Amino acid sequence: MNRFVEEHKSNWKRLEELLAKTEGVKGLRGLPRAEVRELGELYRRAATDLAIARAETRDGKLINYLNNLVIRSHGKIYRAEGQGLNLIVDFFTKDFPQTFRKNRRFVATAAVVMIGFSVLSFVLVYNDLMFADVIGLGDVRYQVLNKNYWWLSLNEQNQVGSVDILTNNIQVSLTAFALGVFFCIGSLLILAFNGLHFGGVLAVCYKLDPSFGNALLEFVVGHGFIEFFCIFIASGAGMIIGYAIINPGDLSRADALKQKGLEATKLVIGCACILVLAGIIEGFLSPSKLPIWIKVFTGILTGSTMLVYLMLVGREDQPEITVR
Secondary structure, three states: OHHHOOOOOOOOHHHHHHHHHHOOHHHHHHHHHHHHHHHHHHHHHHHHHHHHHHHHHOOOHEEEEEEHHHHHHHHHHOOOOOOOHHOOOOHHHHHHHHHHOOHHHHHHHHHHHHHHHHHHHHHHHHHHOHHHOOOOOHHHHHHHHHHOOHHHHHHHHHHHHHHHHHHHHHHHHHHHHHHHHHHOOHHHHHHHHHHHHHHHHHHHHHHHOOHHHHHHHHHHHHHHHHHHHHHHHHHHHHHHHHHHOOOOOOOOOOHHHHHHHHHHHHHHHHHHHHHHHHHHHHHHHHHOOOOOOHHHHHHHHHHHHHHHHHHHOOOOOOOOOOOO
């Protein structure tokens, strides 16, 4: 049986590679004709290998691996076109959370960079307000001294404010994503800039008027968790593409960009949808006069729900076998 595995594992690995390429919205239509034919041939060979393995071995791990591989291949080849609503359901119940988990190290890197620069900016500005002028926050000092709670204007025109906020959040996320193509550096710069700005604004507020800082945090807490999380994900998606250029692995750079580009696009599409919820909360709940405990509860609930969703939804107990 060891000889059997050695003789066929290259075919199984190649089939997995082709299946990975079909994970995008286009599915098989995204593959060249030659690779579609190759996938069909490898699928038939895998089905034959599965039959042999069932007949001649009791290796349950190998049988389960081949069975899973054949099922996945069959689903890709014979899946009916135009699934409509099912495509959307599959995206949010499988594709988006699975892609997030696969690339979570990039998202974690984005979070560390932005949070790190936020803390650094807060410390520097709080100890020396002149640093606020260096990073372009001179106007914030004027707003605080004149008790101008600029975010409360959203409460007067919630619909307009919500749309403006949503548009801005999506623009920031898309910018962080798009600039990642420059070897990850663009996404990191966007994260650093936003971190400096957020930490600096909080520092100015708390340095000049702690009550003003508390009011600002009260505004942010309702929507901030999922909004920042989406920025981390979009920035991570940009770094996925940048890293594929730097290190394509066993693939050519063109194939690596195609494969990783599909994964990054899934993350950005998912973020754009979640940012709709963040925009609604920021436009309607955050500037309202509702008790602060409602805003805190909303922020914790939405943030924790998003984290649980991304980490747990779409998990499948699929046995694995290492094919080298």
